[in-house]
Every structure is written in structure tokens, then in C-alpha cells.
Amino acid sequence: MITYISLTGTGGQGIILAGIILAEAAILEGKQAIQTQSYGPEARGGASKAEVIISDEAIDYPKIVTADILLAMSQEACTKYAGVLKKGGKMIVDATNVYDIPAIDADILSADITKAAREQLKKDMFANIVALGVLVGSTGIVSRKAVVEAVLARVPKGTEEVNTKALEIGFSLGEKK
Amino acid sequence: MAKAQLMQGNQACAVGALAAGVTFFAGYPITPSTEVAEILAEMLPKFGGKFIQMEDEIASMGAVCGAALTGAKAITATSGPGFSLKQELIGYASMAEIPCVIVNVQRLGPSTGKPTSPAQGDVMQARWGSHGDRGVIALSPTSVRETFDITVKAFNFAEKFRTPVVLLLDEVVGHMRETVVLPESGDVEVIDRKRPSGPPEEYQAFKPEADGVAPMADFGEGYYYHVTGLVHDYKGMPSQNNALTTELIDRLHTKIERARDEITIYHQDYTDDADVLVIAYGGTTRAAIAAVKEARAKGVKAGLLTLVTIWPFPGEVVAKVAAKAKKVIVPELNYGQLVGEIERYVPREKVVSLTRYDGELFRPEEILNLIITAGGGK
Numbered sequence: 007m008i009t010y011i012s013l014t015g016t017g018g019q020g021i022i023l024a025g026i027i028l029a030e031a032a033i034l035e036g037k038q039a040i041q042t043q044s045y046g047p048e049a050r051g052g053a054s055k056a057e058v059i060i061s062d063e064a065i066d067y068p069k070i071v072t073a074d075i076l077l078a079m080s081q082e083a084c085t086k087y088a089g090v091l092k093k094g095g096k097m098i099v100d101a102t103n104v105y106d107i108p109a110i111d112a113d114i115l116s117a118d119i120t121k122a123a124r125e126q127l128k129k130d131m132f133a134n135i136v137a138l139g140v141l142v143g144s145t146g147i148v149s150r151k152a153v154v155e156a157v158l159a160r161v162p163k164g165t166e167e168v169n170t171k172a173l174e175i176g177f178s179l180g181e182k183k
Numbered sequence: 184m185a186k187a188q189l190m191q192g193n194q195a196c197a198v199g200a201l202a203a204g205v206t207f208f209a210g211y212p213i214t215p216s217t218e219v220a221e222i223l224a225e226m227l228p229k230f231g232g233k234f235i236q237m238e239d240e241i242a243s244m245g246a247v248c249g250a251a252l253t254g255a256k257a258i259t260a261t262s263g264p265g266f267s268l269k270q271e272l273i274g275y276a277s278m279a280e281i282p283c284v285i286v287n288v289q290r291l292g293p294s295t296g297k298p299t300s301p302a303q304g305d306v307m308q309a310r311w312g313s314h315g316d317r318g319v320i321a322l323s324p325t326s327v328r329e330t331f332d333i334t335v336k337a338f339n340f341a342e343k344f345r346t347p348v349v350l351l352l353d354e355v356v357g358h359m360r361e362t363v364v365l366p367e368s369g370d371v372e373v374i375d376r377k378r379p380s381g382p383p384e385e386y387q388a389f390k391p392e393a394d395g396v397a398p399m400a401d402f403g404e405g406y407y408y409h410v411t412g413l414v415h416d417y418k419g420m421p422s423q424n425n426a427l428t429t430e431l432i433d434r435l436h437t438k439i440e441r442a443r444d445e446i447t448i449y450h451q452d453y454t455d456d457a458d459v460l461v462i463a464y465g466g467t468t469r470a471a472i473a474a475v476k477e478a479r480a481k482g483v484k485a486g487l488l489t490l491v492t493i494w495p496f497p498g499e500v501v502a503k504v505a506a507k508a509k510k511v512i513v514p515e516l517n518y519g520q521l522v523g524e525i526e527r528y529v530p531r532e533k534v535v536s537l538t539r540y541d542g543e544l545f546r547p548e549e550i551l552n553l554i555i556t557a558g559g560g561k
Contacts, residue, residue, distance in 0.1 A: 026360060030189045033362050039189060041360040045299055067473040067547050068359050 008061040009147055010070045013137075014087045015079030015100075017045055017054040020134030023160070024077075025056025027138060031148040031156035032060040040068045053083050060147060076112075077141055078104055079119070079133065088112075098140055098180075100133065115144055117179040123172065132172040135161075139176015150177060190363045192356040193218035193260075195327045196286055197226065199334030200258050202371045205284075206232040207255035209246035211239055211265065214298040215354045216288035219260035240265035244272035244285070251276075251283045252410060254401030256338055260286040263305050264295060267312065273347050274313030275412045277435060279419075280389065280397070282341035282376055284334070286350045288357040289465075291542045300542030301354035303465055303516040309349045310494050316432055318439035320446060321349040321494040325468040328363045330356060333448070333491060339374040340446060344438050345396050351493060353516065355466025355544050379406060389431075390417035395438030439495055448491040449500055453479060457486025459558045460508035462501065462525060464490045466544060467514050474550035483558035493521065502528040510557035512537055514550050 011028065015021040022043045029039035040059045045052065057070040076091040078084035079100045088108040091097055097112040102120035117140055123132040135157060142153045154173055161169045190198075197219050200208075208223040220236070227234045233250070237243040243259050251257040261269060266287045276283055287309070291302035305312075309321040320340050324333040334350060341348040377398040379386050388408035391397050397417075400406030409419035414431055416422045439446065453475060454460060463471040468489045478485035488504045490497060505511050511529050513522040514537040522536040537553055539545055 026189065029360060033187050033189055036187075038362045040362070041189065042355075043358065065361070066476070067469050068355065068361065069544055069546075071546055071548075 008059065008063075008065070009075070010073045011058045011060070011075040011077075011141075011147065012070055012073040012087060012090055013056040013058065013077045014083035015054055016083065017052045019054065019079050020131070021054045021079060022056045024134040024138045025058050027153070027156045027160050028058050028141070028148065029060070030159065031142075031152040032058075034152045034155055035148055037062060038065055040065045042068050053080075053086055055083070055087065075141065075145055075147065077137055079137060081105060084108070096145055098137070098144065100137065115140070115180070117182070119176070119179065122175050122179060126175055127168055127172055132168065135169050135172035136176040136179070139173040140180040141176070143177035143180025185364050185367060187362050187364050189360050190327050191218060191358060191360045192327045192330045192352060193288065193358065194222055195330040195363065196260070196334045196350065196352065196357075197222035198365070199331040200284070200338065201226055201230060202331070202368060202373070203256065203335040203338035204373055204375070205256045205258050205338065206230070207247070207250040207257040208232070208259065209235045209237050209243040209250065209257070210259045210261065211237055211243050213240075213262045213265050215290055215357050216260040216262050216286060216352075218357075219286055219288070223258075240268040241272065244269040247283045248272060248276050248279070248281050251281045252402045254404075256282075256342070258284040258286065260288065262288050262290045262298070263292045263308075266305055266308060270308075270312040274315060274317065276347040277313065277317040277319075278412050279410045280345040280399075281347065282345050282399070283347050284337045284341055284350060285347055286352060288352040288354060290354055291540065297542045299354070301466060301516055301544055302540060302542065303353050303467065304518075304520070304540070305351065306493060306515075306517065306520040309351055316436070318346065318436040319349070319494045320344070320346060320439060320492075321351050322448065322491055323351040323353075323465040323493050324356060324491060325465060325489060326356065327359060327361045328365075329491070331363070331365060335371055335373070336448070339372070342374050342376040343396070344442065345376065345399060346439065349494075351465065353466045355469065359466075383407065387417035388419050389415060391434060391438070395434055395441060443495055446492055446495065447497045447500060449497060450489040450491070451504060452487040452489070454486035454488055454504050456484050457508050458484040459510045459512065459554045460486050460488060460505050461512045461514065461550060461554065462488045462490065462505070463514055464493060464521065467516055470545040470547045471514060471550055473547035474554060477547060477551050478554045478558070481555065483554060485554045485558065490521075496524050498524070498528040501525055505529045505533070509533065510535060512550065512553050512557060514539070514545055516540065516544070
């Protein structure tokens with residue numbers, strides 16, 4: 007079993023960190039994981055993409071040709087990367103930023119991810135962790151327990167509570183149909 | 184027992200350097216190598232080492248040479264543009280026989296190029312970038328775990344042969360994070376340079392022993408010697424003597440050549456009965472092995488020879504492994520560099536060069552398609 011997950015958005019949204027945490031959660035469950043990224047030279051803005059491959063066995067090729075799961079956190083990323091999703095794959099879009107979802111054959115979950123972070127946690131900055139919660143809550147690619155543990159291992163001291171809350175908001179957003 | 188963890192290639196390089204006993208880093212940050220500096224900046228002081236961010240790439244290489252002469256295990260990390268700037272002092276390190284490690288995480292060039300995109304365009308620069316004739320060791324790992332191992336080797340070779348060693352990473356391997364289990368520190372073989380044991384007044388810093396390498400005293404511990412980029416005698420004093428010149432230049436090559444078997448690191452996958460052989464190195468290997476397995480699944484006898492040691496070029500290994508293959512495919516993230524070297528050891532009509540230089544890693548299918556065509560399939 008091998009699963010290809012593309013996390014896409016804008017530079018500065020924490021997309022790459024979300025990818026790292028997802029890969030670390032998979033390792034906590036005894037799986038093999040690879041995380042790669044592509045981004046432009048700018049520190050903020052520009053399309054940003056993190057790719058995560060989770061497998062029961064060693065992984066040869068580290069990049070994603072066709073994704074099983076695609077997260078799109080910005081309109082630019084959604085338009086640019088929708089094509090990498092396999093037919094009937096899972097697409098998660100941040101409805102706060104994505105207003106035009108391309109017509110593709112996919113199981114689409116649209117949730118107000120950034121808005122939830124802004125309104126319930128008072129910071130857009132937590133949108134990546136909320137998104138991670140949505141992704142895990144809706145796909146079960148790793149267990150909730152593992153992703154909570156992985157998030158807590160990565161985030162700065164003193165932010166554990168708000169990050170756990172961000173995940174929980176994501177989990178419940180991910181449960182809606 | 185050591186735990187599985189997610190680790191980045193550049194991080195494995197920094198951690199490998201620490202395992203090898205690195206005590207000094209000087210550098211100037213450059214994408215995509217910056218993490219090596221960042222991690223060593225944090226870690227080196229904890230191990231009693233020194234980290235210096237210098238004013239530029241050239242000064243960094245100078246600081247590395249100076250530190251190594253005082254007995255430090257020294258490293259710098261850069262990418263293509265910085266590697267170019269360091270070349271004169273890398274040659275100086277060869278001439279003055281200063282052990283050090285230069286990490287070049289390759290990005291697309293020439294010039295500033297595409298700083299965040301992978302390439303393998305510095306293969307020939309690693310060999311010929313500095314002027315004059317000298318033996319060169321350059322190593323190119325294919326995974327995060329191998330980056331750890333090969334960084335340790337790079338230091339060991341530098342120390343053993345008193346020479347600069349180039350670690351040719353690429354953005355694929357440098358920035359990739361993957362699951363690794365690192366060895367326990369007691370399981371890592373670490374080699375230190377030979378040091379003199381005789382009286383200081385009799386010490387000759389450049390008089391080789393049987394292995395072609397002279398013991399090296401730490402500057403400042405009482406052994407006087409002179410260090411210069413000029414042709415020099417055993418004491419390090421400049422000389423115009425022709426016989427001595429020949430002997431010195433010979434030795435800069437032969438001390439490495441004679442240890443070829445030890446220095447040559449390579450892997451073989453499915454090569455025994457391969458009709459189509461892929462020869463790859465660095466990050467490209469990851470697309471190549473996927474393609475080879477796919478080809479096997481389709482009934483084409485494909486194999487992969489991975490060259491971790493790029494320089495000295497393992498020509499004998501290439502000739503032997505390629506002998507039975509009908510076609511040899513050489514994928515590289517450049518305009519075609521190592522393929523020319525391979526053609527010196529494999530008949531040219533058998534060799535197919537596959538190049539890519541747009542800043543993306545090959546997709547396995549690009550290599551697979553060529554394997555199928557070369558294997559007589561459709």
C-alpha cells in the first residue's frame with residue numbers, strides 16, 4: 007500500500023511544515039515516508055507544494071506523478087495542481103481562498119479552513135494545522151492520535167494547546183460531507 | 184535501539200559530519216545547502232567546535248584550510264556559484280595537502296540559475312574546476328541515509344589521503360526528507376589523519392610514507408613547517424627543482440589512484456543478466472531504480488549501476504558491469520557530463536545519453552521508455 011499526498015498553497019502558509027508533520031505521523035505508525043517540496047526563491051508568496059508519500063515498504067521514487075489526495079490552500083495552487091490528482095481522488099480545498107474549483111472527477115471536500123483558524127484561533131497562521139486535521143479526519147491516512155503526537159513534537163513550547171485545538175477543528179471539518 | 188525518524192538530506196550531512204568528528208565549519212549561506220550551515224551553527228558549539236559565517240565564499244574556503252592545518256576536521260557547504268568561487272583555494276588545499284570536506288548541494292546553473300531547483304551540473308567542475316593537475320575525490324550519495332554514511336567517508340578519505348574531498352549532493356537528495364535509522368555512534372568507523380611521532384626538528388611535513396601520505400602536524404603544537412601553494416620540498420619550502428616537481432604532481436594523483444579500490448563506492452541492482460544497463464548517480468538514481476523495476480515487471484532485463492564515487496572515475500567497474508549489456512543508458516540532470524567519461528570505457532554505439540536541465544527530477548517513465556526502446560520492446 008502506497009499513498010501519494012500533495013499539499014499545495016502559497017509560500018508562508020506553512021504547507022511544507024504540514025507535509026513534514028504528516029510524514030512524521032506516518033513514521034510514528036511504523037510506516038515509511040518521504041517528504042519533498044518545491045517552492046520558488048521568494049520567502050512569501052508564490053506557489054508552494056509539499057509532497058508526502060506514505061508506504062508500508064521502502065520508497066524508490068521520492069516525487070509524486072499522480073496524487074491520491076490533493077490539498078489546495080490557494081486558488082493559484084488549486085488551478086495549477088488539480089491536474090496531478092488521479093481520477094476519483096480526494097481533493098480538499100480551503101474554501102476561504104479557493105473560489106473556483108476546476109471541473110475534475112474527484113471526491114471534493116470544501117471547507118473554510120483559513121476562516122476557521124482566523125475566527126476560532128484568532129490567527130490565519132494555524133490554517134496549516136487545521137488543514138492537516140481536515141486531511142487526517144476525512145481520509146484516515148494516519149490515525150488522529152499519531153498526527154496529534156507529531157504536531158506536538160514539532161510546534162514551539164507553549165503552543166501545544168492551541169495547535170491541538172487547531173487539529174480538532176480540522177477533524178470536525180473533515181467529518182462533514 | 185536507534186529510532187526511525189524523518190530526516191532531510193542536508194541534515195544527514197550535518198549529523199554525519201558530527202559523527203565523523205567535525206570541529207569546524209566556515210561558510211556563506213546559499214540555497215539549497217543552507218540547512219547544513221544552520222544545523223552545524225547550532226550543533227558545533229555543543230560539541231566544542233567552531234562555526235563561522237564568513238564574509239563570502241572565498242574567505243570561507245580560506246578559513247577551512249587554515250582550521251584544518253591547526254588540526255581541525257573542517258567542512259564548508261555551498262552550491263554551484265559558491266563552488267566556483269572556492270575553486271582556487273580547493274586547488275590550494277590539494278597542493279598543500281590539507282584535509283577538508285566541501286559540500287556542494289547542486290542547483291541549476293550556470294550563474295544564479297534556479298536556486299531552488301535540482302541539477303547535476305557540477306560533475307565536471309568537481310573534477311576540473313581548479314587549475315592544474317591533481318587527484319580528486321568526489322562522492323555523490325543517493326538517499327538520506329547514504330548521505331550520512333558518505334559524509335563520514337568523505338571525512339575519512341580527506342584525513343587518510345590529506346586531500347580536499349567534494350561531497351556532490353543535489354537538491355533532490357539535499358532537501359528530501361525520508362525515514363532513516365542512523366547507526367549507533369560506536370558503529371561508525373572514523374579515521375583521523377596520521378600525526379608525526381618523531382622529534383619536531385626532524386619533521387618533514389611533505390615527506391610521504393609508503394602510502395604516499397605524510398604525517399601531518401597540527402600548526403601551533405611545535406612542529407615547524409611551511410605551507411605554500413608553490414611547488415615545494417619535503418619541508419614545504421618553495422622549489423624550482425624539476426624532478427621534485429614531477430614527484431609532487433605525481434603523488435597528488437597516485438596517493439589517490441593507488442587506493443582506488445577503497446575509494447570506489449558503487450551499487451548494483453539487477454545487473455547480472457541485464458541487457459539494458461542504466462548508469463546513474465545522486466538523486467537521479469531514485470528515478471532510475473523505479474524505472475528498472477518497472478522494466479523488469481514488463482519482462483525487459485534491465486539493471487542499474489549506481490556510482491557513488493564519481494571521481495576518481497570508476498572506469499574499470501563501469502567497463503566490467505557494462506560488458507554484457509547491449510545498451511547503456513545514462514540519465515543526468517545536466518546537458519550530458521559524466522556520459523563522456525562513460526564513453527571512454529564503453530563502446531560509444533552502446534551508450535545513450537538522457538539529459539534533463541529544466542530544474543525537475545526525471546520521471547521514472549522517461550527512463551523506462553528509453554529502456555523499453557533499447558531493449559527492443561514497444
